Amino acid sequence: MLTKIRIPIIIVNFKTYSEATGKKAVELAKTAEKVSLETEVCIGLAPQFVDIMPVANAVSLPVFAQHIDTIKPGSFTGHVLAESVKEAGAVGTLINHSEMQLKLADIDATITRAREVNLTSVVCADSAAVSASVAKFKPNMIAVEPPELIGTGIPVAKAKPEVVTGAVRVVKQINPDVVVLCGAGLTKGEDVAAALRLGTEGVLVASGIVKAKAPYKVLLEFAENITKV
Amino acid sequence: MLTKIRIPIIIVNFKTYSEATGKKAVELAKTAEKVSLETEVCIGLAPQFVDIMPVANAVSLPVFAQHIDTIKPGSFTGHVLAESVKEAGAVGTLINHSEMQLKLADIDATITRAREVNLTSVVCADSAAVSASVAKFKPNMIAVEPPELIGTGIPVAKAKPEVVTGAVRVVKQINPDVVVLCGAGLTKGEDVAAALRLGTEGVLVASGIVKAKAPYKVLLEFAENITKV
Amino acid sequence: MLTKIRIPIIIVNFKTYSEATGKKAVELAKTAEKVSLETEVCIGLAPQFVDIMPVANAVSLPVFAQHIDTIKPGSFTGHVLAESVKEAGAVGTLINHSEMQLKLADIDATITRAREVNLTSVVCADSAAVSASVAKFKPNMIAVEPPELIGTGIPVAKAKPEVVTGAVRVVKQINPDVVVLCGAGLTKGEDVAAALRLGTEGVLVASGIVKAKAPYKVLLEFAENITKV
Amino acid sequence: MLTKIRIPIIIVNFKTYSEATGKKAVELAKTAEKVSLETEVCIGLAPQFVDIMPVANAVSLPVFAQHIDTIKPGSFTGHVLAESVKEAGAVGTLINHSEMQLKLADIDATITRAREVNLTSVVCADSAAVSASVAKFKPNMIAVEPPELIGTGIPVAKAKPEVVTGAVRVVKQINPDVVVLCGAGLTKGEDVAAALRLGTEGVLVASGIVKAKAPYKVLLEFAENITKV
Numbered sequence: 001m002l003t004k005i006r007i008p009i010i011i012v013n014f015k016t017y018s019e020a021t022g023k024k025a026v027e028l029a030k031t032a033e034k035v036s037l038e039t040e041v042c043i044g045l046a047p048q049f050v051d052i053m054p055v056a057n058a059v060s061l062p063v064f065a066q067h068i069d070t071i072k073p074g075s076f077t078g079h080v081l082a083e084s085v086k087e088a089g090a091v092g093t094l095i096n097h098s099e100m101q102l103k104l105a106d107i108d109a110t111i112t113r114a115r116e117v118n119l120t121s122v123v124c125a126d127s128a129a130v131s132a133s134v135a136k137f138k139p140n141m142i143a144v145e146p147p148e149l150i151g152t153g154i155p156v157a158k159a160k161p162e163v164v165t166g167a168v169r170v171v172k173q174i175n176p177d178v179v180v181l182c183g184a185g186l187t188k189g190e191d192v193a194a195a196l197r198l199g200t201e202g203v204l205v206a207s208g209i210v211k212a213k214a215p216y217k218v219l220l221e222f223a224e225n226i227t228k229v
Numbered sequence: 230m231l232t233k234i235r236i237p238i239i240i241v242n243f244k245t246y247s248e249a250t251g252k253k254a255v256e257l258a259k260t261a262e263k264v265s266l267e268t269e270v271c272i273g274l275a276p277q278f279v280d281i282m283p284v285a286n287a288v289s290l291p292v293f294a295q296h297i298d299t300i301k302p303g304s305f306t307g308h309v310l311a312e313s314v315k316e317a318g319a320v321g322t323l324i325n326h327s328e329m330q331l332k333l334a335d336i337d338a339t340i341t342r343a344r345e346v347n348l349t350s351v352v353c354a355d356s357a358a359v360s361a362s363v364a365k366f367k368p369n370m371i372a373v374e375p376p377e378l379i380g381t382g383i384p385v386a387k388a389k390p391e392v393v394t395g396a397v398r399v400v401k402q403i404n405p406d407v408v409v410l411c412g413a414g415l416t417k418g419e420d421v422a423a424a425l426r427l428g429t430e431g432v433l434v435a436s437g438i439v440k441a442k443a444p445y446k447v448l449l450e451f452a453e454n455i456t457k458v
Numbered sequence: 459m460l461t462k463i464r465i466p467i468i469i470v471n472f473k474t475y476s477e478a479t480g481k482k483a484v485e486l487a488k489t490a491e492k493v494s495l496e497t498e499v500c501i502g503l504a505p506q507f508v509d510i511m512p513v514a515n516a517v518s519l520p521v522f523a524q525h526i527d528t529i530k531p532g533s534f535t536g537h538v539l540a541e542s543v544k545e546a547g548a549v550g551t552l553i554n555h556s557e558m559q560l561k562l563a564d565i566d567a568t569i570t571r572a573r574e575v576n577l578t579s580v581v582c583a584d585s586a587a588v589s590a591s592v593a594k595f596k597p598n599m600i601a602v603e604p605p606e607l608i609g610t611g612i613p614v615a616k617a618k619p620e621v622v623t624g625a626v627r628v629v630k631q632i633n634p635d636v637v638v639l640c641g642a643g644l645t646k647g648e649d650v651a652a653a654l655r656l657g658t659e660g661v662l663v664a665s666g667i668v669k670a671k672a673p674y675k676v677l678l679e680f681a682e683n684i685t686k687v
Numbered sequence: 688m689l690t691k692i693r694i695p696i697i698i699v700n701f702k703t704y705s706e707a708t709g710k711k712a713v714e715l716a717k718t719a720e721k722v723s724l725e726t727e728v729c730i731g732l733a734p735q736f737v738d739i740m741p742v743a744n745a746v747s748l749p750v751f752a753q754h755i756d757t758i759k760p761g762s763f764t765g766h767v768l769a770e771s772v773k774e775a776g777a778v779g780t781l782i783n784h785s786e787m788q789l790k791l792a793d794i795d796a797t798i799t800r801a802r803e804v805n806l807t808s809v810v811c812a813d814s815a816a817v818s819a820s821v822a823k824f825k826p827n828m829i830a831v832e833p834p835e836l837i838g839t840g841i842p843v844a845k846a847k848p849e850v851v852t853g854a855v856r857v858v859k860q861i862n863p864d865v866v867v868l869c870g871a872g873l874t875k876g877e878d879v880a881a882a883l884r885l886g887t888e889g890v891l892v893a894s895g896i897v898k899a900k901a902p903y904k905v906l907l908e909f910a911e912n913i914t915k916v
Contacts, residue, residue, distance in 0.1 A: 067307025524764045535702050
C-alpha cells in the first residue's frame with residue numbers, strides 16, 4: 001500500500017507555493033503518485049493544511065502536515081490540532097521546520113502529540129548538534145537542513161557533507177531507530193544519490209520539485225537515483 | 230443565496246473542539262444550515278483549517294477561516310495562505326482572536342491580505358479602545374469580546390454592556406460601514422437579543438453552540454431572537 | 459531642569475550599537491548633554507536596559523527605556539518591569555519599535571503600565587493608519603517611522619512626507635495632546651527642519667547620530683535646525 | 688575571589704519580584720554576600736537587567752543575567768546584548784528559563800553568544816529529556832526545573848527525584864563537564880541537601896529566598912546544608 005511510509009523516502013514540502021496550492025496541489029500529488037508507482041520509491045507529500053484532505057483523497061501516497069500545534073482538543077482558535085490533520089488524511093507531520101521554528105519544550109510536546117494520534121514525526125534540524133539534541137525526544141525521523149542553503153540550488157550533500165554525516169552519526173548513536181533525512185538545495189537526481197551515500201535514508205525537498213519546470217521529470221530523476229544507491 | 234454574508238449574522242467559531250472537528254464539523258454545519266433555512270438568519274461558520282473545504286462543500290453557508298497569515302505565496306512552511314483558504318471555500322476570516330493575537334502591524338497587513346483575495350475580515354477586539362484602534366484599518370467587521378468572559382456562560386451584553394455600547398459608538402464614529410458584533414459568554418437566545426439591542430449587528434459564539442447538549446435547539450433560539458429584535 | 463521632557467524633542471535611540479554600549483553609552487550621553495546645554499533643545503536618550511542607570515546618573519537629560527513589558531512585579535524571568543526602569547532613572551519608554559513589535563492588546567497594556575509608574579510613553583508606528591490606531595490608546599507621544607527607511611540615510615520627510623503629514627493629521631484629530639515625532643533615515647540638520655515643517659514636534663533618530671563620525675557635530679546640527687523652525 | 692563561580696553553587700533568581708528590585712536588589716545581594724563570606728559557599732545572583740550593574744558594583748559575588756538575546760551589536764531595539772550585560776558586570780546568564788522559553792535553534796545560538804563573550808551559560812530545562820537535549824550544545828550548567836513545581840514550596844528533590852537523577856545521569860553521560868543544578872519548590876535547607884544527594888552540584892532558587900520573611904536565615908540554612916553534604 002502506497003500510503004504506508006517506507007524507507008528510503010522522498011518528502012516533498014509544498015510550502016505555500018502557488019504552484020502547489022489548491023487544485024495545483026492535487027495535480028502535483030498525482031504527478032508524484034505516478035513517479036512512485038513507476039519506481040516503487042516512497043514519496044511523501046506535505047501540502048498546506050487546507051489541502052491535506054483533497055490531496056489525501058486524490059492519491060495513495062503518505063501525506064504529512066507541515067506543522068501541528070501542541071494543543072489538545074479545546075478552546076483554541078486558529079491552531080492546528082493533531083487529531084484534525086489525522087482525520088483529514090495525514091499520516092505524519094513536519095515539526096520545527098526552519099520556517100516554523102518551535103521552542104525546545106514545544107518540540108518535545110509536539111512529538112508526543114504526534115505519537116498520541118499515531119502521526120509519524122519528522123523533526124527538522126539545522127545542524128548536527130541540533131539533530132542530536134532533537135534525537136533525545138525520539139521522533140520517527142529527523143531532517144537536517146542548513147537553512148542558509150534552502151532554495152539556493154546548492155545541494156547540502158555537496159556544500160556541507162560534514163553536517164549530513166555528522167547528523168547521521170550522532171543521531172544513530174543516540175537512537176539507531178531514528179531515520180535521518182537531509183534537505184536544502186536539492187535540484188538534481190545526483191544530489192539525492194549523494195545524500196544517501198552520506199548515510200541518510202531519504203530527502204526533504206521543496207522548490208527543487210515544486211518550482212521545477214517539469215516536476216515529473218525531476219521527481220523521476222530523484223526517485224531513480226534513490227533506487228540506484 | 231445562503232453563502233452570501235448578510236446582516237444581522239451569527240458566526241459560530243468551531244475552535245478546536247472535538248465536537249466540531251472533522252465529520253462532526255460537517256454535522257454541526259448541517260445543523261446550522263437547517264436553522265438558517267428555517268429562520269432566514271445568516272449563520273457563518275468558522276471551522277479549523279482542514280475542515281474548511283468539507284464544510285464549504287457540505288453546506289450553503291458563509292465559511293470563515295479562524296486565522297490567516299500575512300504571507301503571500303512563496304517559501305513558507307506551516308503558514309496559512311489567504312489564497313488557500315479562499316480556494317478551499319472560505320468567504321471570510323477571523324483575525325486577531327484573543328486566542329491568536331497578532332502584532333499591531335500584522336493586523337493591518339492581514340486585513341489588507343483579506344481584502345486582496347476578497348475575504349471578509351472579522352477582527353476581534355477585547356475592549357472599546359481596541360475596537361476603535363482596529364476600526365482605523367477598515368476591516369469589514371469588528372467583534373468585541375472581553376476575553377475574561379469567553380467560555381464562562383456570563384453574557385457580555387449583561388456583564389459588560391458598556392464595552393459593547395462603547396465599541397459600537399467609537400467604531401461607527403470612525404467608520405459607519407464597519408459592522409460591529411459582540412461575543413463571549415453567550416448561551417441563550419436572550420443574550421443575542423440583548424447584544425442586538427446594544428447596537429451590534431450580530432454575535433460571535435463558540436462553546437455556547439458547539440458544546441451545547443442540543444446545538445440545533447440553542448442555535449434556533451439564537452436565530453429566532455435575532456429576527457425578533 | 460534638563461531631565462524634564464520638553465517639546466520639541468530629539469530622542470536618540472542607542473539600540474544595541476557597540477558605539478553606544480556601556481562606557482560609550484555614557485560618553486555619547488555626555489556629548490548629547492553638551493549639545494542640549496548649548497542649544498537649550500531637549501534631547502532624550504534611549505540606551506540599553508543595563509545602561510539606563512549609568513546614563514541617568516551621568517547626565518541631566520531625560521532617559522527612555524527602549525521597551526518595557528506588560529508584566530507587574532512577580533514571578534517573571536528575563537522580563538523588563540516598568541517599576542525597575544523607573545527606579546533606574548528612566549522617565550519614559552519607547553513602545554512597539556519596529557524592531558520590537560507588540561501585539562495590539564499589549565500596546566494598550568504597556569501604555570497603561572507606563573502611565574501607572576509615570577513613564578512618558580512613546581509609541582512607534584510604521585504608517586499613518588497605525589499612528590491613528592495607536593492614538594486611540596492615548597500615549598504621550600507617537601513616533602511614525604516607515605521601517606523600510608530605517609538606517610538608510612533617506613530621510614522620511616523627503617521620501618514619504620505624506621506618511622508624516624498623514625500621521626500628524628489623524629493623530630491630532632483623535633487627540634490633540636498626543637505629540638507626534640517622526641524618524642527613519644535622518645542624518646542631516648535639514649532633515650530635522652523638514653520633519654518639523656511637516657507638523658511634527660520632534661524626531662526619533664538612531665544610526666544618524668550613533669554611527670556618525672562626529673556625533674557632536676551632527677547632533678548640534680540637528681538641534682540648531684530645531685531652534686530655527 | 689568571591690566573584691569566581693565555584694561548585695557547589697546556589698543561584699538566586701531575583702525575577703521581577705518587588706522584594707528584589709532596585710535598592711532592594713542591592714540589599715538582598717549584600718545579605719547573600721554575608722552568607723557567602725560566612726559559609727564559603729558560592730552564591731550567584733540573577734537580578735533584573737537594570738540591576739546587574741548596581742548589584743555587581745555592590746558585592747563580590749558572581750552575577751548572572753536572567754536572559755540574553757542571540758543578537759550581535761547592531762540595529763536592535765529593546766534587546767539584551769551579551770556584550771552589554773558582560774560590561775555591566777555579569778559573569779554568566781540564565782538561558783531558556785521556563786518563564787522565558789527559547790526556540791531550539793536560539794538555545795544553541797545563545798550558548799554560543801555566551802561563550803563568545805565569556806559568560807557562563809546556565810540553561811534551564813523542564814525534564815530529563817530536555818536536559819539531555821540541551822547537553823548536546825555544551826552549556827556550562829543545566830538547571831532542571833519542573834515548571835509545575837516553581838513557586839509551590841513542594842521541593843523537586845522530594846516530589847520528582849526521578850527527574851533530577853534522570854537529568855544528572857543523561858547529562859553526565861553526554862558530557863561529564865556540564866554542571867547539573869536543580870530547582871523549583873525549594874524553601875528549606877534540607878531541600879538543598881536532598882538535591883545534592885541526588886547528584887546535583889547546586890540549586891537554582893527564587894521565591895524560596897526572595898519572598899522569605901528572613902532571607903538571611905533561609906539562605907544561611909541553604910548554604911550550611913550544602914557544606915554538610
